[in-house]
Amino acid sequence: MTIRGDVLLAILLMALVSFVCRAGGYAILRKFRPPVFAEAMLRHLPGALFAAYVTPSLVAGGVPALIGALAVASMQIATRNLGLAIVAGVAAVWAAQAALG
Amino acid sequence: MAMSSSQVVFTRHGVLRGAWASLPLWIGTVPFGLVVGVLAYAKGMSFAETGLFSATVFAGASQLLALDLWADPAPVLAAAVAAFVVNIRMAAMGAALASWLDRVEGWRLWGTLATLVDHSFALSVQDQRRGGRDAGYLLGVGIGLWTCWLLATLVGHVAGSVVRLPPGHPLFFASTAAFLSIMVGLWRGPRVDFGPWAVAGLVALAAHRAGLPPPLPLLLGTVSGAALGAWVELREPRA
Structure with missing residues (x-):
């Protein structure tokens, strides 16, 4: 049951930042409108973030990762269920690695 | 109402x-x-x-x-x-x-x-x-x-x-899978999202190849993609 100082600091800082994101929207965005460009950037931020994350990882993962990506997208479109999509993707990568490796 | x-x-x-x-x-x-x-x-x-x-x-x-x-x-x-x-x-x-x-x-x-x-x-x-x-x-x-x-x-x-996981285990694909499935939900069509997402991915990849330490490739990719998206959106006349 250990909690290390550096880990505690990282976790609590993440918790604080997440709370500010959640509560700050209600507290601030209702009263002040951010600059138009910043607002438009915020709208595009999530998609760009995830694209920036998955691209190097898919390139590094090669063919099994691409097969996994297809499985994730198909399952997500079919079921709209995040958990099932993750499971399908991991299973597809597993199978592809076993078949190709 | x-x-x-x-x-x-x-x-x-x-x-x-x-x-x-x-x-x-x-x-x-x-x-x-x-x-x-x-x-x-x-x-x-x-x-x-x-x-x-x-x-x-x-x-x-x-x-x-x-x-x-x-x-x-x-x-x-x-x-x-x-x-x-x-x-x-x-x-x-x-x-x-x-x-x-x-x-x-x-x-x-x-x-x-x-x-x-x-x-x-x-x-x-x-x-x-x-x-x-x-x-x-x-x-x-x-x-x-x-x-x-x-x-x-x-x-x-x-x-x-x-179950101890060796590096490269398929379970590590889970984070990529989670983000991909969120992306499916975020997709608003090629006209809006293709350019920003492609730029974000390519900039992140280039920064990664250039040896920049994490989370820099992620940040550079994200900011370039989002900035492009915002620029395109604001340049278009309002319908």
């Missing part, structure tokens, strides 16, 4: 109804939480640290991203940046729920905001459109999902200690 916010209430019944409504969402939350727990173990987090992590941060995508960057000693600044970039999307949700939140005060207000996640937002907007006026519903869904999330990540941590 504008709902008069003076009719909005916050009751125990609303909280319970929200918690009940969260149950079907457990099906999707459990595997996601298990994966985060297994990865937390693989990255060297203790059981107590994993519990604290899920209980206080309670935002799966940002937790996955932070775990991906995780090292010993803990990357404090990179983790905080990851939390900000992934979770800033939730700022818009609180603002959108103002007609409920304006009638709630004190711990109920800040506690409700602390449990706000994508699914509690989506269910509450749906409830509002059906004429729902009990703001306790939002907190109830949040508490239901929080409970599920905490339990699933802790079970995942235990499972991770039983």
Whole structure:
């Protein structure tokens, strides 16, 4: 049951930042409108973030990762269920690695 | 139809109804939480640290991203940046729920905001459109999902200690899979999203190849893609 100082600091800082994101929207965005460009950037931020994350990882993962990506997208479109999509993707990568490796 | 916010209430019944409504969402939350727990173990987090992590941060995508960057000693600044970039999307949700939140005060207000996640937002907007006026519903869904999330990540941590994962194990694909499936939901068509997403991915890849340390490739890619998206959007004449 250990909690290390550096880990505690990282976790609590993440918790604080997440709370500010959640509560700050209600507290601030209702009263002040951010600059138009910043607002438009915020709208595009999530998609760009995830694209920036998955691209190097898919390139590094090669063919099994691409097969996994297809499985994730198909399952997500079919079921709209995040958990099932993750499971399908991991299973597809597993199978592809076993078949190709 | 504008709902008069003076009719909005916050009751125990609303909280319970929200918690009940969260149950079907457990099906999707459990595997996601298990994966985060297994990865937390693989990255060297203790059981107590994993519990604290899920209980206080309670935002799966940002937790996955932070775990991906995780090292010993803990990357404090990179983790905080990851939390900000992934979770800033939730700022818009609180603002959108103002007609409920304006009638709630004190711990109920800040506690409700602390449990706000994508699914509690989506269910509450749906409830509002059906004429729902009990703001306790939002907190109830949040508490239901929080409970599920905490339990699933802790079970995942235990499972991770039983099955040790070598590097390159298919389970590490889970974070990529989570983000891909979120992207499917975010996709608004090639005209809006293809350019920004391609630029974000390519800039991140180039920065990664150039040997820049994490989270720089991620940040550079994200900012370039989002800036391009904003620029294209503002350049177009309004329809």
